Amino acid sequence: MIQYLKKTFRNHFTPVLAAHIICWALFIFYELFVLYYLVGKLEPPYIYFTYYSLNISLFYTTVRLLQFVFNQSTLKYLKGIISFLLLICFYLSLKLIVDYF
Secondary structure (H helix, E strand, O other): OHHHHHHHHOOOOOHHHHHHHHHHHHHHHHHHHHHHHHHOOOOOHHHHHHHHHHHHHHHHHHHHHHHHHHOOOOOOHHHHHHHHHHHHHHHHHHHHHHHHO
């Protein structure tokens, strides 16, 4: 099984991806440690998984959007601004749904 996973993900698991995973894990560990130190308790894990997934998705979607806007031969600022505003509205809608359901 391990050999199969190594073979399957060999081309996808790059040093850059490893660095991203390590940095996110350190950030999450730090944030939860400080939260526990200040408040004295933590919420159930699914709460943190949901919010961190949402925020990490927003981060990488914003990066992709910026790459889309600025890697073209002609910069399309208006298209980028509108796309970014739509992304923020979508993110806030998802966050509202997660907060109240």
